[in-house]
Amino acid sequence: MPFPRSWLPRIRSIVAAVEDWPAEHLDREAIAQVFALKRRATLSLMKEIGPIRLRTGRWILPREKLIAFLQAQAKETEVELARKERFTQSLLAADASLLRRPSILLAPRTLSSEQREAYAVGLPESVTLELGSPNQLVVEFATIEELAERLLATGIALNNRFSLYQDLFAPQSQAAHDEDQAEREDAEWLRNWRPD
Structure with a gap:
């Protein structure tokens, strides 16, 4: 079962943190720190993005690849938030139009x-x-x-x-x-x- 994306509400600050990251790659510990995720959720996220395995056996994500993924997620999140806002407004309009x-x-x-x-x-x-x-x-x-x-x-x-x-x-x-x-x-x- 996929882990919920608890970090989506903080996506803008995560993008800023990744863009300012001093190294060209982020390992599991760095991603866990930036996204505030536990080990399994971090590994699941890395697997979704497509990590690179080093000779030492460690897995890393290129910073640019992670930024591209986050920007795509930000666009999807904005579309979903706009849809929810339209839905909420239609519910409010329906309730306001009820005759009493x-x-x-x-x-x-x-x-x-x-x-x-x-x-x-x-x-x-x-x-x-x-x-x-x-x-x-x-x-x-x-x-x-x-x-x-x-x-x-x-x-x-x-x-x-x-x-x-x-x-x-x-x-x-x-x-x-x-x-x-x-x-x-x-x-x-x-x-x-x-x-x-």
């Missing part, structure tokens, strides 16, 4: 379909609920990251307003269920009915 109308909780069964659609706002951008038979959730996205962000934000919006959405979409199916139950009871009564 108490009146809908008082009489949800009296809403028209247009009112139901109006109250379905509060979902993330490019996510819509369409009333029908069956109801549909439509998510528009360009990348898999956008899909994941919008689905998670939709889940949070639905969770925060669960009773509202339950009331908006359940009455039609509940009414149909009640009608079916009444018809079954009527049929049973008629089967068992005997004139006096």
